[in-house]
Amino acid sequence: MAKKKSILDLYQMKENGEQAVWIVLYDACYASYAEEAGMDMILCGDSVGMIVYGMNGTVPVTMDVSIAHCQGVRRGAPNTYLIGDMPFGAYHASVEDAVRNAVRFYKEADVDAIKLEGGVAVADKIEAITKAGMVVFGHIGLTPQSSASMGGFKAQGRTTDSAKAIIEDAIAVYKAGARVLLLEGVPEEVCAFVHKILPIPVYGIGAGADCDGQVLLAADALGMFKKFTPKFTKKYADIAEVATAGLTNFVQDVKDRSFPAAEHKYKISGDPEEFQKLFDKMEAEFKASEE
Numbered sequence: 001m002a003k004k005k006s007i008l009d010l011y012q013m014k015e016n017g018e019q020a021v022w023i024v025l026y027d028a029c030y031a032s033y034a035e036e037a038g039m040d041m042i043l044c045g046d047s048v049g050m051i052v053y054g055m056n057g058t059v060p061v062t063m064d065v066s067i068a069h070c071q072g073v074r075r076g077a078p079n080t081y082l083i084g085d086m087p088f089g090a091y092h093a094s095v096e097d098a099v100r101n102a103v104r105f106y107k108e109a110d111v112d113a114i115k116l117e118g119g120v121a122v123a124d125k126i127e128a129i130t131k132a133g134m135v136v137f138g139h140i141g142l143t144p145q146s147s148a149s150m151g152g153f154k155a156q157g158r159t160t161d162s163a164k165a166i167i168e169d170a171i172a173v174y175k176a177g178a179r180v181l182l183l184e185g186v187p188e189e190v191c192a193f194v195h196k197i198l199p200i201p202v203y204g205i206g207a208g209a210d211c212d213g214q215v216l217l218a219a220d221a222l223g224m225f226k227k228f229t230p231k232f233t234k235k236y237a238d239i240a241e242v243a244t245a246g247l248t249n250f251v252q253d254v255k256d257r258s259f260p261a262a263e264h265k266y267k268i269s270g271d272p273e274e275f276q277k278l279f280d281k282m283e284a285e286f287k288a289s290e291e
Contacts (some may be wrong), residue, residue: 020213028076035077061087071110084111098125119169121140123176130177138173142185
């Protein structure tokens, strides 16, 4: 089994021009698949709110929910670099809150880094968490926690003014001490420029190919949804179709009594006559107790 990567390995990969691959997921089962597949990193994201709990967005997700899912991912992938996603409200009120909640991720979920959204506005939090000895992944561009203020889940940086703001955020995140930057939902030219000027690893999700690696949600990449696949996602499997077909067959088998078949049943190991005597005796006792 491959050795778990460290932040130094991620920097070495950048220097060597080797692309890093990471995936967003929330449970031990899928985490074990990712580790077996050779995934470099796993992000236990706050998108758990939508994917697992059916919420309309990421805002309702709490620290307790985030940590519980992180713990599951760590159990499923003990040898994969794990990033805990700071949920909305976990770092917005104060620097002290930000550090306290980052520490919770490290102590309770055994993460290797934490991620938080925002640029200039959260630079002081990034700096404080970094000074406390933790690794911070910055996240700018289309930031789901702020999607309401952006008018929804829309690509960012498509005008010169918007692109300038993203670049300023990227520089602020870097100068505050973030060791890694994730750009989401921005034009490839903007990502390429940020990648060019910053010395830290710059990764993308819906940000083009000119960066140090890619991340996708497992729910998107594996086709867990029938209704929607983001423009920037390539679907590598169609779990929704396979699962629906399998469950449909299960329903039909039970309805027509073809399941369970003989190969799915346990048999008694003793004398059938002795079992029948037991059944008869206990049936008589039960009927007597009901009279």
